[in-house]
Amino acid sequence: MVEARGYQLEAVDEALSGSTLLVLPTGAGKSAIAWMVIAETLSKEKGWILMIAPTIALVKQHQDDLTKIFGKKGIEPLGMSGGIIASKRVKLWGSSRLVVSTPKVIRNDVENGILDLSKCSLLVVDEAHHTIGDRGEAQVAELFLNYSERPLILGMTASPGSSIEKIMQICKKLAIERIHLRSSNEPMLEEYLASLNIDELRVKVPDEIKLLAEPLIKWQEDIVDRERRIGRYVMSGPITHSGLANAMERANTAIQRGERNAYTSMSNVGLAMSLHHLINHLLCQGISASREFLDRKELGEDANKKSTRNLLRDKRIRDLRSKLSSMDESHSKVSAVRRLIRDRIRQNPDARIIVFATFRDTVASLEKVISGLEGIKPTIFIGQSKRGSEKGLTPREQVERIEDFRKGIHNILIATSVGEEGLDIPSADLVIFYEPVSSEIRYIQRRGRTGRQRDGDVVVLIAEDTRDEGALAAAQRREESMHLAVAKVRRKLPRKIHIDLSNLNSFEIKTDINKIISAKDFVKQEREKHRPSIVDTDLSENESKTSESTIIHPSTFRPKGQKGLEEFNSGNNE
Numbered sequence: 001m002v003e004a005r006g007y008q009l010e011a012v013d014e015a016l017s018g019s020t021l022l023v024l025p026t027g028a029g030k031s032a033i034a035w036m037v038i039a040e041t042l043s044k045e046k047g048w049i050l051m052i053a054p055t056i057a058l059v060k061q062h063q064d065d066l067t068k069i070f071g072k073k074g075i076e077p078l079g080m081s082g083g084i085i086a087s088k089r090v091k092l093w094g095s096s097r098l099v100v101s102t103p104k105v106i107r108n109d110v111e112n113g114i115l116d117l118s119k120c121s122l123l124v125v126d127e128a129h130h131t132i133g134d135r136g137e138a139q140v141a142e143l144f145l146n147y148s149e150r151p152l153i154l155g156m157t158a159s160p161g162s163s164i165e166k167i168m169q170i171c172k173k174l175a176i177e178r179i180h181l182r183s184s185n186e187p188m189l190e191e192y193l194a195s196l197n198i199d200e201l202r203v204k205v206p207d208e209i210k211l212l213a214e215p216l217i218k219w220q221e222d223i224v225d226r227e228r229r230i231g232r233y234v235m236s237g238p239i240t241h242s243g244l245a246n247a248m249e250r251a252n253t254a255i256q257r258g259e260r261n262a263y264t265s266m267s268n269v270g271l272a273m274s275l276h277h278l279i280n281h282l283l284c285q286g287i288s289a290s291r292e293f294l295d296r297k298e299l300g301e302d303a304n305k306k307s308t309r310n311l312l313r314d315k316r317i318r319d320l321r322s323k324l325s326s327m328d329e330s331h332s333k334v335s336a337v338r339r340l341i342r343d344r345i346r347q348n349p350d351a352r353i354i355v356f357a358t359f360r361d362t363v364a365s366l367e368k369v370i371s372g373l374e375g376i377k378p379t380i381f382i383g384q385s386k387r388g389s390e391k392g393l394t395p396r397e398q399v400e401r402i403e404d405f406r407k408g409i410h411n412i413l414i415a416t417s418v419g420e421e422g423l424d425i426p427s428a429d430l431v432i433f434y435e436p437v438s439s440e441i442r443y444i445q446r447r448g449r450t451g452r453q454r455d456g457d458v459v460v461l462i463a464e465d466t467r468d469e470g471a472l473a474a475a476q477r478r479e480e481s482m483h484l485a486v487a488k489v490r491r492k493l494p495r496k497i498h499i500d501l502s503n504l505n506s507f508e509i510k511t512d513i514n515k516i517i518s519a520k521d522f523v524k525q526e527r528e529k530h531r532p533s534i535v536d537t538d539l540s541e542n543e544s545k546t547s548e549s550t551i552i553h554p555s556t557f558r559p560k561g562q563k564g565l566e567e568f569n570s571g572n573n574e
Contacts, residue, residue, distance in 0.1 A: 004032065006526030007188040009504060009519050011180045012036045016503035018177035018496050019153040021128060021170065023486055025184040026158045027193055031062070034124050035069050037154055038098065040506055042075070045150065047121035048097040052106060052140055054127050056081045056395035057402055062100045062126065070098060080105050083395055090114045103136025110143050117147040128155030131173045132166060138173045145175055160486060162478040167489045178498075179490040183483055187530035198458045200472065201340075203332035205283050205463050212323065213282045215316050220275040223268050232265045244273050270307030281359075283466045284435055286331030288361035291324045329365040333461045337432055338370055340459055341412060344430050345375045352405065355414045357434035363414045366434070370412065378412035379404065433460040436472035 004012075011033045014020055024030050038049055051066075053059050063079035070077060078092060080101035089105070093115050109115035123144045131137040145151050155174045160167050171179070184193055220239060224247075227233040232250050235243035247269045254262035274297070281290040294317070302308045311317055337355060344351050357363050360382055367378050379401050384392040393401070405413045413428075462468040507519035 004036065004507070004509060004519070005029065005188070005192055006523050007182055007186070008033050008036070009507065009523050010501075011182075012040070012507070013501050013503045013523075014178055014180045014498070015154050016040055016152075017498040019151070019155075019175050020178045020180055021155045021157070021160070021174065021176045023157060023160055023179065023181045025182075025189070025193060028182070028184070028189060029192075030156045030158070031065060034126075034154060034156060035066070036507070038066075038122065038124065039070075040503070041122045041152070042070075042097060043506065045121040047119035047150070048099065049122045049124070050106065050117075050120050050144070051098075051100045051124040051126065052103050052137060053100065054102070054130055054137070055398070056083065056102060057398045058126065059100050059102055060399045061402075066098060066100065081395060086112070086114070103140045106140045107136060107143065110147070117144055118149050120144060120148050121150050121152060123148075123151070123153045125153065125155045125174065128157040128170060128174065129160045129166075131155065131170050133169075141174050151175070160482070162482040162485050164485045164488055167485055168492075171489060171493065177493060178495050179486060179493065181483065181486050181490060188526060197456075198460065200460050200462055201336060202462045202464050203336050205466065206330055206332055208330060209282055209286070212320060213279050216275050216279050216282075216320075219316060220272050220279065223272045223275075227265060227268060227272075230261065230265070232262075232269065239272070239276065241273070241276060244269055244276060248273075267306055267310070270305070271310050274307060274311045280467050284463045284468050285357075285359060285362060286333065286365070287324055287327050287329045288365040289359040291321075292359050292361040294321055294324070329362075329369065331463075333434055333463065334365065334369055336461055337366055337434065338373070340430070340432055341370055341376065342373050345373070345411070348429075349375055350408070351411065351430060352408075352428040353412050353430045353432065354428050355412065355432045355434060357414065357416065358437075360416060362434060363416055366414050376412055377410045378414055379410040381413050381415035383416060429456045431456070431458045433458070436460050436462060436468055437475060 008029055011020075011022055011024070015022065015033065015037045022030055022033060024033075034051070038051075041049055051062060053062055059079055059081055063077050066077040075098050076096055077098040077100055078096035080089060080092065080099060082102065082105055084092070084105075086109070089109060093109070106115065110117060123141065125131060125137055125141065128137070131141060141153065144153070153174045153176070155170065155176065160170060170176070182189055184190060224233050224239050224244075227247055232254070233243060233247040234250070235246060248266065251262045251265040251269060254265065278290065278293055281293045294312070297303065297308055298312055341353055341355075344353060355366060357366060363380050363382060367380050370376050370378055381398065381401055382393055384394065384398075401410070401413070404410045460472055462472060501520045501523060504519040504523070508516050509519055509522040510516055511522075
């Protein structure tokens, strides 16, 4: 049995009427809606159901949840991932009517002819904002729509993005007919959502880091000044990434016109971009992230670019790398994280805390500096891929660390972006952003790791007088425009006619007094309960009363000595 709410049942009703994109705040119970849609589809259709999620950790989480719901009814959900070899997967397909998988496995097995989607009657796409371009989610959706005899799709996300073009692309890839959009301030939702306090903590950049950045800033300014003189960099004010990107576009255009000096401009602007990133790493992230940035430059895909070679062989960069190699992390953000964690654990020894940082070296530094604190049991959560000398976590290790965090074996989870999506850890009551992110999707996802079932706090660390200040504001602006963008796309969709609540005949609700009522009646009661009240008193009554008008003589409005028309008597005209 699933505890259902009125707004969730409304979403179920709509999702069963056609392929639907479900946009709900984090913690509003998107998974419960999916469970009800799955249950109804299993009872009405003879085929099987597929749910896809972007990571193995999420697949495992969904499999465990579905087992609790459907295992009692004799349906054992099957979890599939790349960790299961293809020859073994051949035998597993068809063993369950309910499958949870990563997209890549589905794509590979369909293309290799070992998985048949023709009898798959429902595709549930978790974190549906990934369904763009050639992403695995988009490829699976295309295969499903091509091969399924009766395709129905439910896409779920808290953050589809603020771009109308991107939302339309998601809808096109998933063949969406309806968008079910609800915001956290709607009466039917807000009573169920835990409160979330978001605080900004501003810190000063240490002088020793400012000194490291000074020669880089001067170097970048010299490059940009040259490009300004020849008309390539045209934006006024401080140097920005968008200004450099515009200069690169102008250099490209100049090359097409045959201007020979444009090639030099491209090289210079590319170098300025690298410096821009490095400066921001130093000022906003710290020593560890800056070391990692330069290591990636030397060993990564850009290693053979001219701008990268010019950067790394310069004496200023060689000197910087030498200094960084012997320095411990000294950014003020690190001590702020240490203080926040220590204070929270002192207040509540059972607290769970998640710290998000963009770079792995920062994650490793944070683990090192908090490990000695009393009551602190940290663990890191990073992706699978190998970065330089740093090995990633295997899918099995990722799942184990989430479970250990959930159980309290570890009470601090320090994660990179791989931990931003889908981690359902109800007891995490504090999330720390080591840096603000300008992406509204990442901002919503990070924030959504707390306040899911009880009140939570988010603290965003901002380095003063750096790009941090603009990044947070950008994310908040984009989040505000997200619902407007989704609503605009929703109005453009050619929705099929649907009779309200007509898909809820199979659902019943047990009330607080153990009374069983139909889901339809329950939703109607909820709607009536939250209907805006009408004010009995007509507040406009007093405003409608008018006082007697006062006659003002026309001469009041004329310059002194000027005659008015009323002074000219037509009978006296000569």
